[in-house]
Amino acid sequence: MHTPDCAILGMGYLGRPLAEKMFEGGSRVSALKRRITSDDINLPVNLHAADLNDERVFQADFWQTWADKSVWFCLLPPSAVADYPAVLAGWLQLARHFDIGHIVYASSTSVYGDAVRECGEHTPPDPQTESARKYKAARTLAPFRKIFDT
Numbered sequence: 001m002h003t004p005d006c007a008i009l010g011m012g013y014l015g016r017p018l019a020e021k022m023f024e025g026g027s028r029v030s031a032l033k034r035r036i037t038s039d040d041i042n043l044p045v046n047l048h049a050a051d052l053n054d055e056r057v058f059q060a061d062f063w064q065t066w067a068d069k070s071v072w073f074c075l076l077p078p079s080a081v082a083d084y085p086a087v088l089a090g091w092l093q094l095a096r097h098f099d100i101g102h103i104v105y106a107s108s109t110s111v112y113g114d115a116v117r118e119c120g121e122h123t124p125p126d127p128q129t130e131s132a133r134k135y136k137a138a139r140t141l142a143p144f145r146k147i148f149d150t
Helices: 015-024 061-066 083-096 130-139 141-149
Strands: 006-009 027-034 046-049 071-074 100-106
Touching: 006 015, 015 027, 027 061, 046 061, 071 083, 083 130
Parallel strands: 006 027, 006 071, 027 046, 071 100
Antiparallel strands: none
């Protein structure tokens, strides 16, 4: 079965195996990480490195390799950037510009806090850590509000 062509923001411990599986399924994969290491050289991925803290990053030419990918994954942890919601807003604006139809966003259950309780789609968030607060702030971005507020 052919998997769709995709782009992955965040090629860490989740992104790398996802990229490999997608490639094995027949996908063309583009990806972005903070820095390229010797382990990355033989990956069958159109891989770029960039500093997402640079406000000009979303004007870079390499994003053109993402334009024809039908599914975009965000596996970027909040610790990777100074202003997580701003980076996601820029990334989502780029997705809108390229008319990307499928966005997969990996968040965290940490937005629900440390209390032992049953949590579901409508459970109010209670972030206890800085990382969880950044995830919660990202939820307020317009494209995500459509998902979380329904």
